Amino acid sequence: MSGPRLATLRNGSALPLAAVPDLPFEDLRDAVVRETAEGNRLVSFFASVPEPASPASSRAGGEVELLAVVADDEEGTLGVGRARLEGERFPSLTPACPQAHWFEREIAEQAGVVPAGHPWLKPIRFHSSWREGHDAWGRPALAHPVPGVTDFYRVEGEEVHEVAVGPVHAGVIEPGHFRFQCHGEEVFHLEISLGYQHRDVERALAGGPHKGTVPIVETIAGDTTVAHAWAYAEVVEALAGVAVPARAGAVRGVALELERLANHVGDLGALANDVGFLPTASFCGRIRGDFLNMTALLCGSRFGRGLIRPGGVGFALEPERAGRLAERLVAGRRDALEAIGLLWETASVTARFEGTGVVSPKDAEEIGLVGPAARACGIGRDVRHDHPHGIYRYVHLPVVTASTGDVAARAAVRAAEVERSADFVAEQLAALPETPARVPVGPLAADSLAVALVEGWRGEVCHVALTDGDGRFRRYKVTDPSFHNWFGLALALRGEEISNFPLCNKSFNLSYCGHDL
């Protein structure tokens, strides 16, 4: 290996910022392009803009800092590099490294700088730039951009027609806009435009930790509460140099896998519902509730809110409760596997799943898919295995993969994970370590960086924190797995029938608010 080096660290650890090489932008670009070409992944790439101390300085601009985190899944290490931008433009990475596509659009929107040569430079969330007076598209400073108002890719032709779906849908789901270029029933191209759920989470987290930090983190994506809360806790623990007690680690593992169980089961039921197969749809709807109630038994919230706190967990899972949970788990596991089994036994269902919404392994690699969507393409990518942290350092969960990359593969991966996760939880409940559930957390290290990856049920949740001289968050970057995977859904629809869109969509089941932040 030659060329500029990135600083290396492990998942869930911190590094003084001084140890992160401050590279010229070209070197950072070369390093990221080289690493991704070697098979490593871009897990986070973002801009940190100088805090406006006064309106005058904000108008003056100041230097924008770019920071990239690259994961080496084989070695289990993370590489970090940063660069200060001079001026308002930088040469785009996307042509050489498609994984940067969405990240660079985000950088352009947040920092108001232009990745020159980006092939598809449009806003992704439709908010005004964080640096007043600097806008990548030269939009007026005070006008709030309207989500979905942009130039959409269009296919011209006599027999081509355009179908626009959303942001208001016929079902009670999150808002998002989908633009299909169709030829009869065949989809030539799908463009996804989001941003309707933008709450400015990242800026609300900057300046923390404060009273609002944990509630905000827990609601980044409601169905991924545990994974986000865990990632946040790990970032804080790394910065404070705290080791989490073993019992807390086990309870976190139990909660994360229960979250995975509830969502996988619910989504498999929803897949059945989308093809009009009633038995699995209605059984899974009920069983999802059973798993959510197990999380409620753990901490009083069906979504695991209030459970994970920096330094440990808020609820210790005492033996009597663990026993009840184990009992319920046995019933839930049995019912879930039975209901899911019906899917594979019904020919009319498998006929709908197989060959629908195929993503090729090459595309999946190039755009950096994560989670079950990647594993369904035969890519054995799983944070619990590649970058083990917490309980996963001691208990190994086998990585489930499938090879066909279609709806059937995504469903099969998730079905198998239901079994594995249930077994994992049962194993943990049988032998909970006897330690305190929580330890106090001291002040955070100043001028440092911490990275935490957690394998949520949708895939890799990544939190990166930069602290200032007082140990407060100067920049807090959240990357939900949906951020990586939305483009995968667009690719899955190429050449597919438009009537299969809901099925493909459900097989990914990505988060709108997790993406929009």
Place this chain on the structure above:
Amino acid sequence: MLDTLVQTLLHALVLALVPPLLPGIVNKTKAVFAGRTGPPVLQLYYDLAKLAEKGIVLSRTTTWVFWAGPLAGVVTALLAGLLVPLGTHRAPISFPGDFVLFAYLLALGRFFTAAAALDTGSAFEGMGAAREVSFSPLAEPALFFGFLAAARVSGSLSLSGLLTGAWTSGWFASGGALLLVLAAWFVVLLAETCRIPFDDPNTHLELTMIHEVMVLDHGGPLLGLVLYGSSVKLFVLGALVVRLALPVPSGGPLPAWLLFGAGMAALAIGIGVVESVMARLRLVRVPQLLVTACLLSALGTVLVMR
């Protein structure tokens, strides 16, 4: 004379009032299969009453065609219902060749529904209309080959004679052929009334719908008419299948009506069972199933033509 009048009146009443019961039975069956309580059997009546009280929102882009669609759907289905014998008597309207009128009354209703959908100018509704009109021509031959076979067996050219006669003289002589026709007609029934495996009447997914997507913009009383019209269509096509399958018992009108009612209930339960145990077809496979139905029906015709 008085008897005929009473029977005709009864026919009209049953045709007008009973249809909303059928979707209720279908949904109850599905609920039982899914282990749920499900909506009450009379739910559609409640829905219709509720919708009748609501106001109508009309898009500025629409014209009279938009509200004529649901209206035509109801009127054509009711008229078609007057051609099908229900109890012991002949249908209120009956003449040789009336089955052609029957088929094209339904087609006329479909034409207006599709026209109303196109009238909105929405991409969804245009898509639904395109699907509906590309699938329905495939269902038509299945219906007509069945009529041919039944006409040949019964020696009658009117729906009343053809359906009644098919039983008395046909089932013993050419049961196999009629069984094929029955199977084909059941498939046509599922396709025409937008049930699984062709369409999912419960889905909220605009992009997968066939029939439902055409009526997305209808609300209030117009939506009520759409719902009522499709239940009448289900009733009328169901009556066709039931009358071909069941005999007219001797002993007067009462047993005949009871048997007919039982047959219709069984049919609704049958549809519910089909919807409970299988998934929807991929949209491109829909024509294949319809062509299969045509072939079944055609084979039935060939068998009786020998």
